[in-house]
Amino acid sequence: MSIAAAKIEAVSQPGLPPMVTIDDVTMAFGSFVAVENVNLTVGNGEFLSIVGPTGCGKSTILNAIAGLLKPAKGEVSIDGAPVKSVQNNIGYLFQQDALLPWKTAFQNVELGLMFRGVPVEERRVKVMAWLEKVGLKGFEGRFPHQLSGGQRKRVQMAQALITEPKVILMDEPFSALDIHTRHLMQNELLRLWQEDRRAVVMITHDLEEAIALGDRVVVLAAGPRSRVIESFGVDLERPRNVSEIKLDPKFMTLYRDIWASLRGEVEKSYASR
Amino acid sequence: MQAVNVRLIQVALLTVLLGGWQLGVTTGVIDRFFFPAPLDIVQQVITWVIDPGFYKHVGITLSETVLGYLIGTGLGVAAGVWLGLSPFTARILDPFIKAINAIPRVVLAPIFVLWLGLGLWSKVALAVTLVFFVTFFNAMQGVREVNPVVLSNTRILGARRSDLLRHVYFPAAASWILSSLRTSVGFAVVGAIIGEYLGASAGLGYLIARAEGNFDAVGVFAGIIILAVFVLIIDLLLDCRRKAPDHLAPQGRRRTPGLSGSTNVR
Numbered sequence: 250m251s252i253a254a255a256k257i258e259a260v261s262q263p264g265l266p267p268m269v270t271i272d273d274v275t276m277a278f279g280s281f282v283a284v285e286n287v288n289l290t291v292g293n294g295e296f297l298s299i300v301g302p303t304g305c306g307k308s309t310i311l312n313a314i315a316g317l318l319k320p321a322k323g324e325v326s327i328d329g330a331p332v333k334s335v336q337n338n339i340g341y342l343f344q345q346d347a348l349l350p351w352k353t354a355f356q357n358v359e360l361g362l363m364f365r366g367v368p369v370e371e372r373r374v375k376v377m378a379w380l381e382k383v384g385l386k387g388f389e390g391r392f393p394h395q396l397s398g399g400q401r402k403r404v405q406m407a408q409a410l411i412t413e414p415k416v417i418l419m420d421e422p423f424s425a426l427d428i429h430t431r432h433l434m435q436n437e438l439l440r441l442w443q444e445d446r447r448a449v450v451m452i453t454h455d456l457e458e459a460i461a462l463g464d465r466v467v468v469l470a471a472g473p474r475s476r477v478i479e480s481f482g483v484d485l486e487r488p489r490n491v492s493e494i495k496l497d498p499k500f501m502t503l504y505r506d507i508w509a510s511l512r513g514e515v516e517k518s519y520a521s522r
Numbered sequence: 523m524q525a526v527n528v529r530l531i532q533v534a535l536l537t538v539l540l541g542g543w544q545l546g547v548t549t550g551v552i553d554r555f556f557f558p559a560p561l562d563i564v565q566q567v568i569t570w571v572i573d574p575g576f577y578k579h580v581g582i583t584l585s586e587t588v589l590g591y592l593i594g595t596g597l598g599v600a601a602g603v604w605l606g607l608s609p610f611t612a613r614i615l616d617p618f619i620k621a622i623n624a625i626p627r628v629v630l631a632p633i634f635v636l637w638l639g640l641g642l643w644s645k646v647a648l649a650v651t652l653v654f655f656v657t658f659f660n661a662m663q664g665v666r667e668v669n670p671v672v673l674s675n676t677r678i679l680g681a682r683r684s685d686l687l688r689h690v691y692f693p694a695a696a697s698w699i700l701s702s703l704r705t706s707v708g709f710a711v712v713g714a715i716i717g718e719y720l721g722a723s724a725g726l727g728y729l730i731a732r733a734e735g736n737f738d739a740v741g742v743f744a745g746i747i748i749l750a751v752f753v754l755i756i757d758l759l760l761d762c763r764r765k766a767p768d769h770l771a772p773q774g775r776r777r778t779p780g781l782s783g784s785t786n787v788r
């Protein structure tokens with residue numbers, strides 16, 4: 250039964266050259282197989298949302314793309330180059346706080362450029378520009394513990410994007426924020442992404458968020474041995490406004506269809522614990 | 523109002539205590555050979571304090587303390603970060619480290635005198651053996667408790683191993699070391715003074731040991747008072763420094779490292 254389902258090739262939108270290719274990847278922790286035979290392609294400039302029940306292996310897949318975890322089988326490649334070690338040409342927005350607590354907002358955003366040997370003055374100009382872009386002008390001297398959760402997320406966003414990565418990975422980026430801050434940040438993310446469309450892989454357990462932001466929504470099966478079960482194109486016009494788009498009839502139809510697919514998996518994952 | 527009252531009672535208590543002691547000695551109830559009169563002790567303290575030669579002793583004890591602290595902390599940080607980063611080596615060395623830390627440091631003093639002579643360096647060595655372990659355990663803990671997500675994030679941003687050491691591991695260790703600043707400076711003082719007491723030709727510990735050798739109880743008591751003031755002043759200086767910025771507070775829980783060996787000294 251799973252053989253047929255595993256064959257589903259989640260192909261990117263036509264016309265976009267592939268940026269991330271996940272080719273028949275199996276991820277295991279010891280004898281525990283988290284995800285099995287996953288095939289996914291993310292086009293250049295495509296915004297891909299991945300949804301699936303908790304613990305099905307979403308973060309694991311993202312870590313495989315980032316090179317933080319090695320597949321037990323199969324291969325991941327970014328822009329044609331196989332991923333062998335930790336990737337530096339990606340931006341990773343972690344679910345948890347990932348800022349260095351002993352560095353200010355400025356110093357945190359500066360890190361990527363500093364490691365690349367960008368001269369101090371050029372760095373300063375870019376960091377200030379990015380802090381302004383994410384709405385943190387005047388906060389450059391604050392330490393992470395002096396910022397709110399939303400502000401820390403903004404710093405993380407600037408930190409991940411300032412190096413102009415080829416791919417942006419996001420692991421439930423806004424799940425820890427309250428609903429209003431979340432909508433604000435989602436809109437801001439869309440605005441930033443719209444400027445120079447890069448490939449994005451965003452994980453979320455919030456189906457509304459997945460549809461509202463993504464060009465395509467991929468549903469993962471309940472774990473263990475999770476795999477891609479379905480892929481839905483989202484043909485909603487851009488630029489979008491996250492809170493308004495939810496009232497669009499097309500959005501509601503999509504929501505119903507995807508939920509029909511996701512629901513069974515969520516129930517399975519509840520039943521198994 | 524209450525604070526004033528407390529102060530008044532404290533002063534009264536001290537006056538009664540010292541006054542009674544002084545009275546006891548002058549009336550002959552207390553043997554002045556074992557318990558010299560407070561006024562004599564104060565006189566001795568004053569004699570020392572106005573004598574420029576006395577500050578040579580203070581200076582030497584201070585140098586030993588500072589050197590012991592700096593060297594001990596330096597070695598402790600280096601070893602702690604190293605072993606924190608290589609759990610395998612840490613596992614191998616663990617019993618040896620525990621064994622060495624279990625040695626009461628006092629017994630090392632004669633050995634250090636043998637190796638390094640009666641001068642400054644044998645005292646510094648003793649202080650180092652005390653300071654090292656506090657810093658070492660804290661640095662190791664700091665490195666081990668670095669948030670793995672922070673580490674992954676920094677690596678993805680392009681950090682090489684040297685960048686990680688400089689921007690992640692050392693700052694992580696530093697926050698823990700700062701939190702143990704007072705303990706380790708305290709150990710440095712103890713190391714220096716014990717070393718002097720057990721064999722030296724200068725320093726505050728030596729002043730006490732010399733007075734003891736001459737059955738000069740006044741000198742011993744005066745020395746003890748000087749020492750107490752010395753430690754209080756250092757404590758006071760640390761108090762100004764101690765209010766470390768919040769972002770340098772340790773991330774994880776605080777853990778008091780096992781210091782079975784040093785309790786023997788304190």
Ligand SMILES: Nc1ncnc2c1ncn2[C@@H]1O[C@H](COP(=O)(O)OP(=O)(O)O)[C@@H](O)[C@H]1O
Pocket residue numbers: 278281283301302303304305306307308309310472
């Ligand atoms: N380091 C690990 N060691 C062992 N099992 C792990 C590890 N990381 C994740 N897992 C397991 O792999 C599965 C998928 O985890 P994860 O990718 O974090 O799920 P998700 O992000 O979808 O919630 C879970 O069952 C989890 O328990």
Ligand SMILES: [Mg+2]
Pocket residue numbers: 307308309420
């Ligand atoms: Mg996850």
